[in-house]
Amino acid sequence: MFYDMELFTTVFKEQLVSRLGKNVEEATADDIYRVLGSLIREHIGREWAGTNQAYKTNREKQVYYFSMEFLVGRMLGNNVLNLGVYDTVRKGLKELGWDLETIEEQEPDAGLGNGGLGRLAACFLDSLASLGFAGHGCGIRYKYGLFEQKIVDGHQVELPDPWLQKGNVWEERREDKRVEVSFWGRVEVSEKNGRTVFETVGDEKIWAVPYDVPIVGYGSAHVNTLRLWSAESAADPAKMRFGAQNGQPNNGYYTFLDYNRSVESISEFLYPDDSGYEGKLLRLKQQYFLCSAGLQSVLRTFGKLGLPFTELPRKVAVHINDTHPTLVIPELMRILIDEKGFGWDEAWDVTTRTVSYTNHTLMSEALEKWPIHMVRELLPRVYMIIEEINKRFCGMLLERFPGRQDLVSRMAVIESGQVKMAHLAVVGSYSVNGVARLHTELLKTDVMQPFYGLFPERFNNKTNGIAHRRWLMHANPELAGLICDSIGTGWIEHPDRLQELERFQNDPLFLEEIGRIKRGNKLRLADYIREKQGVSVDPDSLFDVQAKRLHAYKRQLLNVLHIMHLYHLMKDDPSVDRLPRTFIFAAKAAPAYFLAKCIIKLIHAVMDTVNNDPRMEGKLKVVFLENYSVSLAEKIIPAANVSEQISTAGKEASGTGNMKFMMNGALTVGTLDGANVEIHERIGAENMFLFGLRSEEVLDYYNHGGYLAREVYERDPRIQRVLDDLVHPGPFSRHDREFEFIYQSLLDHNDEFFVLRDFAGYADTHAAVDRAYLNAHDWAAKSVVNIAHSGHFSSDCTVKRYASDIWKIRPVRTAFEIK
The missing domain is CATH 3.40.50.2000 (Glycogen Phosphorylase B;)
Structure with missing residues (x-):
C-alpha cells in the first residue's frame, strides 16, 4: 500500500473506520497520526523480523550500545523517509485533505534524552541500521522526559513531560523477554563442590520489562532494535515483608504500595534531581537497572548460539556511552562468576575484551562518583566485585611503581570514600575513546594522563557525527x-x-x-x-x-x-x-x-x-x-x-x-x-x-593562575557598563537577586569560564x-x-570508524538485500 498512492488512500480510509470507527471527515489530526503510525509500524515488522533472523543465521558479532539517553525525537518523518515512502504518504494524505507536516506535529518528542549525549546515541542507531551493522540500543523507557520548560515572568518553570500519555505507536512490549533485577540484601559466602559461592539473600526483586522500538535504516533492508526497559513490581503483595536493611521505616516493614511506588520510580523520570540523598540513590538504581537488565538480555541472546561464554568477545561488543552505564563491568563479572561458574581471571579476561567506553566530558564534576556506603548497601555483591577490581588494580600499580602511593591514590577506583566510575570504565574496558581530536588529546595529557601512560593502546579518538x-x-x-x-x-x-x-x-x-x-x-x-x-x-x-x-x-x-x-x-x-x-x-x-x-x-x-x-x-x-x-x-x-x-x-x-x-x-x-x-x-x-x-x-x-577578572573589568569600559547594569537600576536590572549572583560569579569568583x-x-x-x-x-x-x-x-563516517577500529564488526546482508 505504501508504494501506490491510490491503494494507500483506499486502505487508509478503511483502517480509519475499522480501528477508530471514523470517516476521514470526522477524523482529527491525532487520529490520522495514530492510524498512520500503526500502519507504518506494521509495515516495518517484516523487515524487522528478517533483520533479526539474518543476524541469527549469519552469527555475526553484534553491538549493544548502552546509554541513559536516546534523544530520538519524532519518528514518523524519519521512518517514512528511510522507508522510501515519503512521497506516497505525503501525496496520499494530501488527497485525504491532510498535510504530512501537520500530522508529524501530533507526535510528541520521545522523552528519552536531554542533550548531545542522547542525540549522538540516536544518530548512531540511525547509521548502524542504514549501514547494515548489527547494532542495537539499550536504554530506559522513561515515563516522563527531563521536563517541559515553561517561562513565567522570565523564570524557567519545570513541568512534567508526559510524552507517553497517549501511548507510543512505535513500541512493542516484550513481556516474554522480561528479566529480574535485584537490589539491597546481604551476601552469604559458602563452599560448594570445592568452589566459593556468593549468594545474595533478603534482596528486593523487580521486573525489567522490555519495550522494543524498531530503528529503520535508510533503504529499509535493515531494522535494528532500541530496547527500552520499564521497571515493574515482581513481588506478591500477600508476601511483602521487606526489612529495615532496605532503608525503609515503619519498624522494619513497609507496604506493597511503598514497594510498588519505589519500583515505578526507577523508570519514571529521566535524570531525577540528585542534589539530595534520595535523588542520588534513585539515579544509582536507574543505572544498575539498565546495566543488569540489558546484560541479561544480551547474554540470553548470545546463549542461543550454543557457544561457550569464553567466546563472548568474539560475538558481542558492549559499548558504554559515558560513565552512566559503567556498572556493566562489575555486573558482567558477577554474572560470569556467580552464574556461569567462571574464575576471577577468566571472567576479567572476557569482560575486558567485551566492554568499550566513550568518554564525553572533561569537566571533573561530570565524572561520576558514588559514595561507598550507597553502592555497598544498594548493590552488595556488585560492590564486592568493584572492591576486588580496585584491590587487584592498586596491587598491580604498586608492583609497577613501587613507593608511588600518590599515583595509586590518583588512579584508584575506590578512594576517599568514593567509587570513581570513570576510573572503573577505563580499567575494565579494552577501548577508551574521546569524541573530538582536541578532547582526546586533553584526556591523554590532562584528565586521564596517568591512565594513558599505563594503557596507551586503549585510547583513541572518534570525532562525533550527525545523521x-x-x-x-x-x-x-x-x-x-x-x-x-x-x-x-x-x-x-x-x-x-x-x-x-x-x-x-x-x-x-x-x-x-x-x-x-x-x-x-x-x-x-x-x-x-x-x-x-x-x-x-x-x-x-x-x-x-x-x-x-x-x-x-x-x-x-x-x-x-x-x-x-x-x-x-x-x-x-x-x-x-x-x-x-x-x-x-x-x-x-x-x-x-x-x-x-x-x-x-x-x-x-x-x-x-x-x-x-x-x-x-x-x-x-x-x-x-x-x-x-x-x-x-x-x-x-x-x-x-x-x-x-x-x-x-x-x-x-x-x-x-x-x-x-x-x-x-x-x-x-x-x-x-x-x-x-x-x-x-x-x-x-x-x-x-x-x-x-x-x-x-x-x-x-x-x-598557574595569572587571570584576574576584576582587572579586565576595570580596563574595559564596555564590560564595566554591562556588568554594572546587572547590579544597578537601569534598562535591564531592578536589583534582581539573580543578576547579582551572575555579577558575583564573574568578579568575586574570578570568572571561571573566562567570559x-x-x-x-x-x-x-x-x-x-x-x-x-x-x-x-x-x-x-x-x-x-x-x-x-x-x-x-556524518555519523555514517563516525560509525564506520567505531565498527572497524573498536567493535570489529562488518555489515550483514539480509534476505531483502539478497533478493
Whole structure:
C-alpha cells in the first residue's frame, strides 16, 4: 500500500473506520497520526523480523550500545523517509485533505534524552541500521522526559513531560523477554563442590520489562532494535515483608504500595534531581537497572548460539556511552562468576575484551562518583566485585611503581570514600575513546594522563557525527533537493560526496538558490516565533542562533552580555546604520542549576527591554524559544545564518550542534574548542569566525593562575557598563537577586569560564560578521563551503570508524538485500 498512492488512500480510509470507527471527515489530526503510525509500524515488522533472523543465521558479532539517553525525537518523518515512502504518504494524505507536516506535529518528542549525549546515541542507531551493522540500543523507557520548560515572568518553570500519555505507536512490549533485577540484601559466602559461592539473600526483586522500538535504516533492508526497559513490581503483595536493611521505616516493614511506588520510580523520570540523598540513590538504581537488565538480555541472546561464554568477545561488543552505564563491568563479572561458574581471571579476561567506553566530558564534576556506603548497601555483591577490581588494580600499580602511593591514590577506583566510575570504565574496558581530536588529546595529557601512560593502546579518538539524512533531508528538504539536482543522490548514502558542491561556490544561480532556500526557512521560523512567542521578527535580519543546553561553560552569558553592549551602542548613536540582527536562544537549564537559571532570567530581561524599545525596531530583536527539543531544532537550524559555538576552549568535548548548523549552511562564530577545531581544518578560517583563548592558554591559567577578572573589568569600559547594569537600576536590572549572583560569579569568583577575557575578541568578531553579511554573494559562497565539508561529520563516517577500529564488526546482508 505504501508504494501506490491510490491503494494507500483506499486502505487508509478503511483502517480509519475499522480501528477508530471514523470517516476521514470526522477524523482529527491525532487520529490520522495514530492510524498512520500503526500502519507504518506494521509495515516495518517484516523487515524487522528478517533483520533479526539474518543476524541469527549469519552469527555475526553484534553491538549493544548502552546509554541513559536516546534523544530520538519524532519518528514518523524519519521512518517514512528511510522507508522510501515519503512521497506516497505525503501525496496520499494530501488527497485525504491532510498535510504530512501537520500530522508529524501530533507526535510528541520521545522523552528519552536531554542533550548531545542522547542525540549522538540516536544518530548512531540511525547509521548502524542504514549501514547494515548489527547494532542495537539499550536504554530506559522513561515515563516522563527531563521536563517541559515553561517561562513565567522570565523564570524557567519545570513541568512534567508526559510524552507517553497517549501511548507510543512505535513500541512493542516484550513481556516474554522480561528479566529480574535485584537490589539491597546481604551476601552469604559458602563452599560448594570445592568452589566459593556468593549468594545474595533478603534482596528486593523487580521486573525489567522490555519495550522494543524498531530503528529503520535508510533503504529499509535493515531494522535494528532500541530496547527500552520499564521497571515493574515482581513481588506478591500477600508476601511483602521487606526489612529495615532496605532503608525503609515503619519498624522494619513497609507496604506493597511503598514497594510498588519505589519500583515505578526507577523508570519514571529521566535524570531525577540528585542534589539530595534520595535523588542520588534513585539515579544509582536507574543505572544498575539498565546495566543488569540489558546484560541479561544480551547474554540470553548470545546463549542461543550454543557457544561457550569464553567466546563472548568474539560475538558481542558492549559499548558504554559515558560513565552512566559503567556498572556493566562489575555486573558482567558477577554474572560470569556467580552464574556461569567462571574464575576471577577468566571472567576479567572476557569482560575486558567485551566492554568499550566513550568518554564525553572533561569537566571533573561530570565524572561520576558514588559514595561507598550507597553502592555497598544498594548493590552488595556488585560492590564486592568493584572492591576486588580496585584491590587487584592498586596491587598491580604498586608492583609497577613501587613507593608511588600518590599515583595509586590518583588512579584508584575506590578512594576517599568514593567509587570513581570513570576510573572503573577505563580499567575494565579494552577501548577508551574521546569524541573530538582536541578532547582526546586533553584526556591523554590532562584528565586521564596517568591512565594513558599505563594503557596507551586503549585510547583513541572518534570525532562525533550527525545523521545527515535527518538533519538535511528531513529538516531541510528544499536544500536537500537542490543538492540532489546539482550533484545527484549519491551523497545520501555516501555523505563525503557533498564535497562535490564546492564547484558551485562561485556559481551565481546556485548561490541565489541557496539564499532563497535560507530565506524560506527563516520565514517559516518567523511564523513559528510569531505564533508561539507573539514576537515579530524580520526574516531579512541576520538570524544569530545559540541553541544548546544551558551551562556556564557554553557561555550563553557571553552572548547576552554582548547583546546588552549592542543595545547601548545603538542607543548612544541611533544615527549609525547597523545591520539588523535577530538573536535566538533555545536552552533548558538543569532544575537545580541556579546560575544557569539566572542566565535564562537575564536573557528574558534583555529581551523585554530590547523588544519593547521602539528605537530598536528594525535593528535588534531577541527571542528565547522555550522547551528546546529535537523537533524544535529541526525548525531552528535550517533558518540560522550564524551558529554560536562559543564554549570556553578545552571544555566542550565535541559538540554536534556545530555540525548540524554547518550542514544547513550557517556560519560558525566560535572558539577553537571541541569539533570546532576539525571544522576549522576542513573549511579554513575564512569560512568561519574564530575568537578567544586557545585550550592551552585556558589550561595555563587553571594550572598557574595569572587571570584576574576584576582587572579586565576595570580596563574595559564596555564590560564595566554591562556588568554594572546587572547590579544597578537601569534598562535591564531592578536589583534582581539573580543578576547579582551572575555579577558575583564573574568578579568575586574570578570568572571561571573566562567570559570577560574573551569579550573583546567576541565583540570584534561580531563586527566582522556584520561586514561579511552585507556581501550576499560571498556569504552564500561561505555557506556552500560549509555544506560541502559537512559530510565529513556524518555519523555514517563516525560509525564506520567505531565498527572497524573498536567493535570489529562488518555489515550483514539480509534476505531483502539478497533478493
